[in-house]
Amino acid sequence: MLKTSPAYSHLASATNEAEMQSIFQTQLTRLWGRPVAIENFHIPRVIPRGEGKFLVQYRFSIVDEHGSQPRIFFGRLLSPADMIPAYAKESNAFFVSDIRLVVPIFPFDPKLKMLVQFFDSASGPRLLQPLAGAIGLNGTAQLAKVEVLGYRLERRGTLSVSVQERTRTVSLVAKLVRPEKAAGLFEELQALEKNGFGATSDKNIRVPHPLAVTPEGILWLEAVFDLSLHDLIGTEPYVSACRSAGFVLQRLQSAKLPNLPTFSVEEAQAQLKTLALETTQIYPVLCESIEDVWQQLESNAPAVAEKKTVPVHRDFYDKQLLVGANRITLLDTDTLSFGDPASDVGNFLAHLILRSNQHLLPEKTLAQAKKDFLEAYNSNTSLVMGKEFEKRIKWWEAATLLRLACLYSLRPRWRKLALPLLEQSEKTLRGEDYA
Template sequence: MSEEESGMNLADALSGRAGLKGVRWLLLGAEPREVLRHELSALLSAPGMLGASHLRHAKFRVKPDVKLSAYFDVSIRARGSGGQTRAIAVMWKPKWRAEKVAAGWATPDVAQMEVEALRCGLAAPFRRLTARVPGWRMYIQVSPLDPCFPQLVRASDPEHVQNMLAIAKTSNGGAPGRRLASHYAVTSIKYQPGQRHVLRYDSAEAGGETIFAKLYKGEEGSRISTVVTQVADWLASHQEGVACLRPLGQAPDEAVVLYPLLTGTPLHQSLRRPGRRTWRHLELAGQALSVLHQAPQVAELPGPRSFEAEITEVEHKCDFVPLLLPSAGAAIESLIGRARDLYERLPQEPPTFTHGDFKAEHFWVNPRGLTLMDFDASGLADPALDVGRFLADLALWYAIWQQPGLKQGQESFLAGYAPGASRERLVRARLYEALELVRCTGRRLSLFDRDWAGRVRRLLACAAALLDDLTAGTRRMRPSAGTRLSKRRPIGKPLRRRGSL
């Protein structure tokens, strides 16, 4: 047992009183890992089948209840099949009451999904897909179980996938494409019960296509598919070198939207070794965002999203940070207060279409240029929000990769976006950049990173410096009440690439 683990108390770790050490102990400590392995082994059909586990992601939340969630990929040794990898989710809550939780886990929906998974052979080699460990306040779920997404079991069944793809192709107007394979292997790419799921379908036939399935709740998938198609058409007619990842189709009854395999490299990876090619890609990203912000009315968009809504989300994402790093609490509260005060002095403008999660990870570099994906958070909002989030995203990746050149990277992006953009919009973008840096402390930094505390402090310091600069530059600005900016000049001819990639 390491010095960090010795004397660790479960109640203190779960409540957050033990700070970051307590959370790291639950995620990485020898004793909690041994308990998890024991429970997973008990769910399997035979002893000795459990292999290594890999922690992919973890989230800690304080409101409305303290909860730690962790997502693992677990290797399973299966005789004669070469083994497999299974996604699992583990959740700890300090205030669960055993009798209440037991009743909640024994709902008909959970039981029915388990029965269906067992019948289809999707559970094997697991005998059960859930387990609770009251002594450790722990609940385990094994894919493809999620009562919040009842279609997940069917969407994971290879026998059902072929029919679903045929329906989706019909819903897309019988769009031409490769012939559907007779069988698809299914892999869980993202398994986060209650939140989101992404599946990968690989054709069993040589040279067959790969398809990705994104699951939604209710009619949300149909709405997103419509939005992406409209935005992709607009971008294609006004921008060269950047395209949107278009849906292949959707299966409305399953609330599933299908996408093709996206080849290339995520843009954020090129920030490891930035150069002229990277600067050009960042400029293209700025041009594309400028075009998107000038898109005509897009159907079924939520919003408009207010500045106060953004503040609320930042506070929610960062609610646990002061608990694990007390010195950060006052800093976050001060930064949010300063941002709110500064925003009231800035001129505003009408909302436009916004991507909502505009960052380098959602651009992929390929021989044709860039492909933009993931419009799930799109809606009506201040266009400065997208600009600020991308600037903060660049700052985060340059810090992670420990590379110089952030200023040149941000300037390249703004060189593509800024022509025609008002100064006031760019000032608000810097304000949103500072807020996004604060939000990154709770949303983007890995809890099991040994330098988590140091990175939190550095991000907050960067946000503070930004607000200092903005405050100094806007002291004489008038209050924003009733102030509106004129619309940007309309797009004329399609934007053309300058030079080759």
């Protein structure tokens, strides 16, 4: 069990599931004016924000006479220097003063202003108006059901939206982002469709079809109901789906996409160094292992010429791929950049190792999945891997394992993975295979 430094006692409290469940029950009962029963309370994600600040995701179900209703909340853990936001003492949030934790009551979000409107039936016609031309919705369309697929406080939200007209029901996805980002993301999806990710593309590799975008930051997409590659772990199609993932990545990195930002090795190092340093401060027992891995990464950082950079996803792993009977869909292309192609490969392989450490993926299956993924990725002669490229893959794989070790050390149910992932990162840098 990792012991938290006394300087981070506020983080230890904010990630104590039993303690936080009690706080949520008390605060929600006070705010809603009725007894609140909570079950299945857990903390799946903790996101460092630097200088002692964190975002903590809380998931649970509210149990009442209507059954069990899943909820997702985020808490902002403030540093001593942070000002308490004005909304913290209003009816749409609560503040735990002794640990400086602010919890907005979902769907209120201080920066994603449109989120709350999706849970107000009166707002339906106005929200749906941009879809009139895209899919022919008429004035009778109403929001019938809204479910949360993903959410990050003040950053983004992904909603499954069921729309009811007189004669039909339409399923859609609404992606909420900061308004200044929405138009660019819409254009990127359109560009991907023209570069091998459209509905009729070879091997049925695609992205969700973009339908409309609004100035308020709503990106309307087609709904894709296929299972993720992660959901397929333990099933017969899993290994062949990993092969398909190799073709997807090959296609992405061969696409002709203009005007992407650059993501350099130096930028990746800077981000990882900040995360690693804070993790050593939170858990002093990890300090030696993290420093050993970091020093090796720093001394062996690859040099990548600009002419060798390609479009990279920057978060390519099993939950970013939806696998259907005759198609595979790439998700979350928000961070597309020009970068080292080995970065996406290393990230995917590191997540295979993570799944094995989570006891989801047997070593034999991991080995076959890795083999098939790399064979498919390497089937395009323009991206043939040589020894230098394989060395860069190892570096990115080890860097991702260090990042995962730091992030999972913050998650109550997965803290035990931190040391095994650090050990595997060191082995990867020595050129040893996990499987």
